[in-house]
Amino acid sequence: MNIACLYFSGTGNTKWLSETLYENLRAEGVDVTLFDLEKEVHFDHHDYDKFIVAHPVYGATVPRLVIEKVDDLIPGNRKLIIVATYGFVNALGYYAEKNMLGRKIKAYFNVKMFNDVCTPGFRSPVKPVEKRLKSKTNIERKIARIAHDIAANKNRIQGIGPQLLIGIRIRKAVREGLHTYYQTLGVDLNRCTHCGLCVRKCPTHSIEETDGNFVFDATCTACTRCYNQCPEQAITIKGKYADPEIYTRYTGPWK
Numbered sequence: 001m002n003i004a005c006l007y008f009s010g011t012g013n014t015k016w017l018s019e020t021l022y023e024n025l026r027a028e029g030v031d032v033t034l035f036d037l038e039k040e041v042h043f044d045h046h047d048y049d050k051f052i053v054a055h056p057v058y059g060a061t062v063p064r065l066v067i068e069k070v071d072d073l074i075p076g077n078r079k080l081i082i083v084a085t086y087g088f089v090n091a092l093g094y095y096a097e098k099n100m101l102g103r104k105i106k107a108y109f110n111v112k113m114f115n116d117v118c119t120p121g122f123r124s125p126v127k128p129v130e131k132r133l134k135s136k137t138n139i140e141r142k143i144a145r146i147a148h149d150i151a152a153n154k155n156r157i158q159g160i161g162p163q164l165l166i167g168i169r170i171r172k173a174v175r176e177g178l179h180t181y182y183q184t185l186g187v188d189l190n191r192c193t194h195c196g197l198c199v200r201k202c203p204t205h206s207i208e209e210t211d212g213n214f215v216f217d218a219t220c221t222a223c224t225r226c227y228n229q230c231p232e233q234a235i236t237i238k239g240k241y242a243d244p245e246i247y248t249r250y251t252g253p254w255k
Contacts, residue, residue: 001030002047003150006073007054008037008066008203010223012252013113014085017143018054021083024147037069038203045075052150053101054083056113058222059174060091060167062100065204065221070101079106081150087115087124090159091167109146110159111139116250117224120240121184126248129255136254182206182220184238185227191234191241198226198235224250 005022009015018034025032033048035041045051051074055066074080080103084090094108118126149156187198189212198214199207206217207226227235228249233242 001049001151003030003032003050003052004035004043004045004048005032005052005054006035006037006041006069008056008063008069010056010058010063010203010221010225011116011228011250013116014054014056016253017083017085017111017113017139020140020143021052021054021147024144025151028147028151030147030151037065041069041073043073045073045078050081050150051078052081052083054085056223057084057086057090057092059178060096060170061175061178062092062097063221063223064178067100070103074103076103079104081105081107081109081155083109083111083146084159085111085113087113087117089163089166091163091170093159093164093167094157095160095164096167096171105157107150107155108157108159109149111142111146113139114250114253116228118247118250119224119227119237120242120247121237123247126250132253178222179218181222182216182218185216185220186236186239187214188234188236188241191232193232193234195231198230201225201229 003025005018007014007018022032022034053070055063082097082105084092090110094105098105114127114132115124118124194212199209203223204219204221206220208215228251233244
């Protein structure tokens, strides 16, 4: 069995999960190749029996980058295995995922990770790393079970429940906001040191700096990586500076 595992990770949760899933699949005797969707990816789809797509859930939706890359890389007649990470509850679910990707899904897995967004517009608690580490063993066990099910061709559909009704409302509420999120972003030039980290780290190359001024492009996939990883906390939301003492930045599941 040859599997291609394609993933996108905004702030590190899905990257860690995908790497852990990769190791577990190899331990199950599966020939698997890992692809980071924010990089240039080229392969012959005929070389793979199965395709895993791992991604975070943003506002009960699939990140736009994932939709575009799946459409570009995987033929429409190939069924997918989805592994979705989420912070609170996966209000996206199998049915909405299938519609957004326009693909048949043979297995759908959920893995609860951690909330990674705490901004002036969405102030939600970010667990201290000490508390996150207490969950690591249980999360690793769940990933191991997912790998075992995939290797054994067990096509499970997880996460079907009443939260999917909530997801309909969430998608209506945030749909426009996700597509125009880039318009809310800015840079506090009094704090910015022009290190260029936000430009280099943006997964969709949506940030440009010209003569010391920053422009955010509509290709933004709303991952909040620039906001979370700026060493000077200089990224603003709707023109507001987010004091890190109040708005915790998230730099990965275990740090």
